[in-house]
Amino acid sequence: MTSLQAPALGRPLSFPHPHQETSTTQDGRTPRPISTSQFASMPLRDESGSVRDASTEDNHSLANTFGTIDLHRNRNSKIEPIADAQGTVSPSFPSQGGISQTQSDQSQPPYQNGSTRQPLLNTTTDRSTASEAPIPKTHNHSDPINSEREDSSSSTTMHNRTSSSSSPPDQSDLHDPSKKRLNQAGILVGSASGAGIAARHLLANRHDQVGKEGGRPPRGYEQVEISDKWGIASRNIKEARWKAVKKGAVLYGFITIWLWICLSIFWGSTYRLTSFLPSLTVHVIPFDTPSSTSFLNGPITQQMTYVANEPSSVVHLGYEIKDPSNYPNGLEDVRRSIVAQECWAAIVVNANASSAWTDALQDGNASYDPTGAIGIYYSGARFYQVVLLYFDSLITRDLANPLATARSQALEAFMGSAGTNPTLLTNAARVPQAIGVGFGYTIFDVRPIQNGAWAGAAPMEASLIYFIIFAFYLCLFGGIARMKSGLNSRLKMSSMLGLRLGWPLLAYFFISLWQTLVVRAWQVPLTDHLGRAGFVTLWALNYVTIIAAGFAMETMLALIGIAWLPFFLVLWIIPSSFYPIELMPNFYRFLRWMPFVHNVEAYKIIAYGTDLQHRLGLHFGVIFAVIGVELIFFPLALLFERWKSDRDQRKQVEQKKKEEEDEGKAKEKKRDGNGEA
Structure with a gap:
C-alpha cells in the first residue's frame, strides 16, 4: 500500500476560529463567548516524526502552509478504505512516520474548529472507493454536550452532527474513528484549509504591531498619502508662501550686505593703488x-x-x-x-x-x-x-x-x-x-622668473584660493558626516575635540603633499637656492598654511554652523589675493598676520630666493602663531557649539511636551463639551 508521506513541518500553525462562537458554562446559565483571536491547537509533526504541541509554540508560524507541498508530490498515491470489525468502511489516511497509537493518544486534543471540515483527499483517488467511504464531520462548538465530552476526555468519539444541538444526527452507520485517524485528519485539514485563516490573522496582528519590536506591515499594506499640489498664487499655500518670501528676503538682504562688505574690502585694497x-x-x-x-x-x-x-x-x-x-x-x-x-x-x-x-x-x-x-x-x-x-x-x-x-x-x-x-x-x-x-x-x-619657470607664478596667485576651498570642503563634509551619524550629540567633549583636530591634521598632510607634487611636476625650480631641502621645505610650508586656513573654518563651523559657513569662506578668500601691503591703506596692516601673505613670501624664497634664507623662520613663525591662536579659540568654540546643541534639544523636548499638554487639554475640553451636551 502506498501511503502519503508526513508533511515536513516546522513550527506549529495556530489559526483562529473564523467567527466568534459561544459555549455554555456547566451550569447552563450564561453563554460564554469564544474570541476569534484564540487559536485552536492541533497535534503537529516535525521532520523527525515526533508529535509536537501547537500550544507550546508562538502564534506567528506559517510552517503548516508548506506541509501541503508533500500532498501535491504524492498525487499518484491513493487512500484505500479499511473495514473495521463491524464491516463499516472508513478512509485510510497516510501514516505519520511510524508513530505509535500510544503517542497519538497522548497528543493534543482533537482538531477543533467552528466550521464543518472534512479530510483532504487526493485528487487522484479512485472515485468509487472515495464514494464508499463516509466522511466524518467535526464537532460543532455550539453544542454544549459535545463540548463537555470533548473537554473531559481526549478519546471522545467524533460524531456527525448538525449545527443544532437539539437534534443530534443519526450515527448508526458510523463507528468512532480512532484517535490516530483524527490526528491525521487534523494535520491534513489544518495544512490545507487553515493556512489562509492563519495568514489573514497574522497580517491583521502585524498591522496592529507596527512600531513594536518584530512588527512590520506587509509590503504595500499601508497607503501613502501625497499632499495636493497648488499653483504659486493659490490661497491654499498662502501661509507657506509668505514664510518662504520672508526667509528669502532676509537671506537676500544679508547677501547684499555681505557683498558690499567683502567686495568693498577687496576693491578697497586696489582703490587709489x-x-x-x-x-x-x-x-x-x-x-x-x-x-x-x-x-x-x-x-x-x-x-x-x-x-x-x-x-x-x-x-x-x-x-x-x-x-x-x-x-x-x-x-x-x-x-x-x-x-x-x-x-x-x-x-x-x-x-x-x-x-x-x-x-x-x-x-x-x-x-x-x-x-x-x-x-x-x-x-x-x-x-x-x-x-x-x-x-x-x-x-x-x-x-x-x-x-x-x-x-x-x-x-x-x-x-x-x-x-x-x-x-x-x-x-x-x-x-x-x-x-x-x-x-x-x-x-x-x-x-x-626665468622663461621656463613661469609655472611658479600660479602658487603666488590663485593657488591659495584652492587651498582654502579644499580645506572648506573637508570642514563642510566632515560636519555633515558627524551630523548624519549622530556623533555630534553622542561623543564626549574630549573625543569630539580629538576627532575635530585629528582628522583635519591627517587629511591636510596629504593634501599639502599633492599640492607640492603638482608644483614640482610643472618644473618650478625648488633646488636653486635650498638644494634638495627645497621640496620638503615647501611641503612643510603648505602643510602649516592649510592647517591655519582649515582650523579657522573649523572654529567658525562650531560658532556659526554649516548654513552660514560659506559666508565666512567668501571673507576668508579675500586676503589670499592682495597686492603688496605697502600699496594699501593703513586699514590693511592686519594682513601682516594673515597666513596667506607669509605663505607667498616664504614660497618666493624657496623657489626664487627673493629674500634672505633665514627669513623663512620668520614666515613659519607667524603661521605657527596663527595656529596657536586658533588652538586657543577652537575648544572654546566647541564648548559653545555643545551648549547651543543641548539648549536646542531641551527646547525641542519642552516644545513637544507643551504640544502634548495642549492636545490633552483640547481633548478633555472636547470630552467635557460632549458630556454637557
Whole structure:
C-alpha cells in the first residue's frame, strides 16, 4: 500500500476560529463567548516524526502552509478504505512516520474548529472507493454536550452532527474513528484549509504591531498619502508662501550686505593703488667719482629729490638718496640690499661713469658702451605684477630728464676742449655712440622668473584660493558626516575635540603633499637656492598654511554652523589675493598676520630666493602663531557649539511636551463639551 508521506513541518500553525462562537458554562446559565483571536491547537509533526504541541509554540508560524507541498508530490498515491470489525468502511489516511497509537493518544486534543471540515483527499483517488467511504464531520462548538465530552476526555468519539444541538444526527452507520485517524485528519485539514485563516490573522496582528519590536506591515499594506499640489498664487499655500518670501528676503538682504562688505574690502585694497606707489622705496646711489667733475650725480640726485617730493596725485616712486659710503663693497652690497628687501629697487650711478665717457672721446675708444653709466637693480620675482608693470616705465620716465641734462653738460664741456685741440673731434668721430647717446642705463633683475619657470607664478596667485576651498570642503563634509551619524550629540567633549583636530591634521598632510607634487611636476625650480631641502621645505610650508586656513573654518563651523559657513569662506578668500601691503591703506596692516601673505613670501624664497634664507623662520613663525591662536579659540568654540546643541534639544523636548499638554487639554475640553451636551 502506498501511503502519503508526513508533511515536513516546522513550527506549529495556530489559526483562529473564523467567527466568534459561544459555549455554555456547566451550569447552563450564561453563554460564554469564544474570541476569534484564540487559536485552536492541533497535534503537529516535525521532520523527525515526533508529535509536537501547537500550544507550546508562538502564534506567528506559517510552517503548516508548506506541509501541503508533500500532498501535491504524492498525487499518484491513493487512500484505500479499511473495514473495521463491524464491516463499516472508513478512509485510510497516510501514516505519520511510524508513530505509535500510544503517542497519538497522548497528543493534543482533537482538531477543533467552528466550521464543518472534512479530510483532504487526493485528487487522484479512485472515485468509487472515495464514494464508499463516509466522511466524518467535526464537532460543532455550539453544542454544549459535545463540548463537555470533548473537554473531559481526549478519546471522545467524533460524531456527525448538525449545527443544532437539539437534534443530534443519526450515527448508526458510523463507528468512532480512532484517535490516530483524527490526528491525521487534523494535520491534513489544518495544512490545507487553515493556512489562509492563519495568514489573514497574522497580517491583521502585524498591522496592529507596527512600531513594536518584530512588527512590520506587509509590503504595500499601508497607503501613502501625497499632499495636493497648488499653483504659486493659490490661497491654499498662502501661509507657506509668505514664510518662504520672508526667509528669502532676509537671506537676500544679508547677501547684499555681505557683498558690499567683502567686495568693498577687496576693491578697497586696489582703490587709489598708484597713489601709494611712493611707499615703494627706490634707493639712488651716486657712485660716480669724482663728484666735482661728474656729469651724472648732480642732475640725477636733483631730479629724484624733486620727484620724491611731488604730491601723491602724481604717479611716482619713493626715491631716496643714499650715501655711497653705506655700500663699502659697492655693487655687491647693492644687490644684497635688494635681496634683503631693504628697498624695492636701486638706481646706481656707476663709478667713473663721467670719466669713461670723456676718455672714450679723447682716445677714440669705439668700444665705449653708454648703457654702462647707470644700473637699475630690482627683484622681479618679489612681486612681478607690480615690479614689471610699474618700475621699468616709471624709472625710465624719471631718468629721462637728468640723462638729457648730463649729456648736454658733457657735450658742452667736450666742445670747449675740442676748440683748442682739433684732434679731439677726429677721435670723437670714431665714437658716435658717445656723441649721440652719451649716457644710458642697464636693468638688472637680481631675482628674475626665468622663461621656463613661469609655472611658479600660479602658487603666488590663485593657488591659495584652492587651498582654502579644499580645506572648506573637508570642514563642510566632515560636519555633515558627524551630523548624519549622530556623533555630534553622542561623543564626549574630549573625543569630539580629538576627532575635530585629528582628522583635519591627517587629511591636510596629504593634501599639502599633492599640492607640492603638482608644483614640482610643472618644473618650478625648488633646488636653486635650498638644494634638495627645497621640496620638503615647501611641503612643510603648505602643510602649516592649510592647517591655519582649515582650523579657522573649523572654529567658525562650531560658532556659526554649516548654513552660514560659506559666508565666512567668501571673507576668508579675500586676503589670499592682495597686492603688496605697502600699496594699501593703513586699514590693511592686519594682513601682516594673515597666513596667506607669509605663505607667498616664504614660497618666493624657496623657489626664487627673493629674500634672505633665514627669513623663512620668520614666515613659519607667524603661521605657527596663527595656529596657536586658533588652538586657543577652537575648544572654546566647541564648548559653545555643545551648549547651543543641548539648549536646542531641551527646547525641542519642552516644545513637544507643551504640544502634548495642549492636545490633552483640547481633548478633555472636547470630552467635557460632549458630556454637557
